Amino acid sequence: MIILLGIPLIVSDFYLYYVDLTLIYAILTTGLNIVLGITKLINFGFASFFGIGAYATGASMMLFNLPYLPSLLFGGIVSSFVGLLLAVPGVRLAEIGFALLTFAFGEAIVTVIGHIKFLGAYNGLMFPSVSIGLLDLKGNFRLFYLYYPIALALFIIYINVMKSIIGRAFIALADRPVAAQSMGVNVNRYQVLSIVLSSFYAGIAGGLFGPLVTFIDPGSFDIMQTILIFMMLIIGGTGTSIGPIIGAGLLIFMPEILREFSEYQNLIYGIILLVFIIVMPEGIWGRILVWQSGRFQRKR
Amino acid sequence: MIYLVEILISGIVMGSMYSLISLGLVIIYKPTRVLNFAHGDISMVGAYFGVQACLMMQLTLGLTIGLLIPFAFIVGGAIGPLLNIPLKQNRITSIVIASLSMGIVIQELLVLKFGAFPFYLPAIFPEKSLDLPVISIQYANLLIIAISVVVMLVMLSFFKFTKFGIAMRAVCQNREASLVMGINPTVVVAFSWGLASVIGMISCFLLSSRMGAFPLLGITVVIKAFTGAVIGGLTSLVGAVFGAFLVGIIDSLVGGYFSGDYQTIAAFMALLLILLLRPNGLFVKKSL
Numbered sequence: 001m002i003i004l005l006g007i008p009l010i011v012s013d014f015y016l017y018y019v020d021l022t023l024i025y026a027i028l029t030t031g032l033n034i035v036l037g038i039t040k041l042i043n044f045g046f047a048s049f050f051g052i053g054a055y056a057t058g059a060s061m062m063l064f065n066l067p068y069l070p071s072l073l074f075g076g077i078v079s080s081f082v083g084l085l086l087a088v089p090g091v092r093l094a095e096i097g098f099a100l101l102t103f104a105f106g107e108a109i110v111t112v113i114g115h116i117k118f119l120g121a122y123n124g125l126m127f128p129s130v131s132i133g134l135l136d137l138k139g140n141f142r143l144f145y146l147y148y149p150i151a152l153a154l155f156i157i158y159i160n161v162m163k164s165i166i167g168r169a170f171i172a173l174a175d176r177p178v179a180a181q182s183m184g185v186n187v188n189r190y191q192v193l194s195i196v197l198s199s200f201y202a203g204i205a206g207g208l209f210g211p212l213v214t215f216i217d218p219g220s221f222d223i224m225q226t227i228l229i230f231m232m233l234i235i236g237g238t239g240t241s242i243g244p245i246i247g248a249g250l251l252i253f254m255p256e257i258l259r260e261f262s263e264y265q266n267l268i269y270g271i272i273l274l275v276f277i278i279v280m281p282e283g284i285w286g287r288i289l290v291w292q293s294g295r296f297q298r299k300r
Numbered sequence: 301m302i303y304l305v306e307i308l309i310s311g312i313v314m315g316s317m318y319s320l321i322s323l324g325l326v327i328i329y330k331p332t333r334v335l336n337f338a339h340g341d342i343s344m345v346g347a348y349f350g351v352q353a354c355l356m357m358q359l360t361l362g363l364t365i366g367l368l369i370p371f372a373f374i375v376g377g378a379i380g381p382l383l384n385i386p387l388k389q390n391r392i393t394s395i396v397i398a399s400l401s402m403g404i405v406i407q408e409l410l411v412l413k414f415g416a417f418p419f420y421l422p423a424i425f426p427e428k429s430l431d432l433p434v435i436s437i438q439y440a441n442l443l444i445i446a447i448s449v450v451v452m453l454v455m456l457s458f459f460k461f462t463k464f465g466i467a468m469r470a471v472c473q474n475r476e477a478s479l480v481m482g483i484n485p486t487v488v489v490a491f492s493w494g495l496a497s498v499i500g501m502i503s504c505f506l507l508s509s510r511m512g513a514f515p516l517l518g519i520t521v522v523i524k525a526f527t528g529a530v531i532g533g534l535t536s537l538v539g540a541v542f543g544a545f546l547v548g549i550i551d552s553l554v555g556g557y558f559s560g561d562y563q564t565i566a567a568f569m570a571l572l573l574i575l576l577l578r579p580n581g582l583f584v585k586k587s588l
Binding site: 036040042044089090092093095096097099100101103104105107108110111112114115223224227230234263264266267269270271273274277278281 | 337396400408409519527572
């Protein structure tokens with residue numbers, strides 16, 4: 001993992017942008033994995049939490065003149081608070097109900113942000129320039145050294161949460177809700193917790209997204225964005241820890257490789273997602289894990 | 301006051317179109333337990349088909365709908381069983397995501413073929429209006445309501461009285477028992493998708509006379525149809541129709557007194573309220 005710190009020295013500035021983007025999307029996809037992959041809740045408004053994080057971070061820097069890192073945390077907290085508000089009524093519903101609620105929420109939040117004047121409404125928001133202490137964080141090179149430790153920390157937190165009692169409760173309630181309940185897992189409360197945690201990841205990713213693109217508008221956090229994140233997770237492998245990172249990397253760099261077909265990009269995305277769901281629902285990393293365990297069993 | 305009445309009438313017109321789409325959602329949901337997130341996009345194909353047919357062949361209203369019905373039935377009947385493959389893995393998440401991605405594929409195909417700009421329907425609806433003492437109602441609106449109500453009644457009576465309708469209801473109630481009785485669930489699934497697409501496409505075609513055919517029509521409409529179907533409890537045909545009318549009226553009240561922009565927020569609020577207060581809808585006793 002320390003070797004990866006050398007990436008910016010090898011890669012050109014142009015591709016470094018995509019490396020940075022991959023890190024952000026890896027955080028996002030890991031966040032989505034907590035709900036979609038582990039507790040099996042469908043959140044179709046996931047990109048709105050990404051957007052809320054980005055806007056909240058920007059707003060706290062501009063309105064309260066907070067420095068960047070506290071603003072980033074603020075963005076994550078606002079996003080997880082909104083997640084909490086949506087989750088408390090949401091988890092009382094069946095799976096379908098939650099999917100519907102978040103779907104409508106995602107559409108509504110675009111309109112809401114589009115009418116907030118000081119956030120630039122539909123015209124978008126120029127993200128303020130960020131710095132830590134005296135160090136100006138400008139350019140893909142410096143941003144990489146901001147993103148990489150945060151992404152790594154969030155990844156390690158994810159791994160550890162999944163190993164803790166919370167993570168085991170998450171897995172249990174998705175697998176056998178009744179059995180989990182009888183073992184003393186409060187299903188609704190843990191579902192809310194998983195949504196809050198995943199919204200926090202999305203919010204942090206949003207706060208990191210701002211400085212990289214320097215310009216955010218409500219349209220970039222709509223249902224297409226959600227689909228993109230869903231695709232990353234499903235192609236990489238739902239429920240696995242490495243899968244989200246693989247998926248994020250693949251889907252960030254794929255448009256670069258397929259640049260001639262940029263017109264067909266969304267179409268290709270849709271078809272790939274459909275094919276993966278029907279043919280290989282466990283995703284790339286999931287498939288590798290299946291192969292490995294199969295080989296292991298045969299040897300025994 | 302007159303303004304309010306006009307808004308209510310326009311709400312009823314919109315509601316009659318939304319209710320057809322809600323009805324389609326319920327028809328698919330009942331036997332297959334698939335909540336079809338692609339329904340709006342599939343229905344939108346009908347709007348494009350109808351508008352293009354009118355533009356290119358100068359068809360009349362009746363002829364276009366006549367052409368639309370077999371086309372819609374084939375399209376829906378083909379897509380349905382394809383999306384039901386993930387059903388065999390018995391994962392609700394994968395079915396929902398599969399239907400959503402199917403919707404995206406359809407939407408993008410339409411963008412590639414026709415571009416992102418809206419197409420408007422030529423004047424195939426009568427342009428006169430019925431003059432009542434206080435207000436006047438366009439004949440086009442009356443016609444839209446009439447077509448929708450006829451389609452609705454045909455659907456409801458189809459479910460109630462025909463053998464196939466009974467078979468579909470049997471599959472909803474008990475899949476295994478209906479298998480024993482010699483009903484082929486695959487055929488039922490394909491048939492219900494076909495039916496749902498027919499009424500969805502007719503509805504979107506009618507809608508295109510109001511707002512044109514554009515690639516985001518499906519997603520705009522489907523949120524409202526979902527809200528309507530949830531108000532009705534997702535498994536009740538009558539409930540879905542009622543819910544969609546309610547959504548149509550709320551929609552035009554919001555659009556008339558505030559701004560059309562707030563309609564998505566209103567739909568979300570209505571959905572949130574109904575899910576909080578009556579999670580099973582107004583018409584269904586059983587849980588979702």
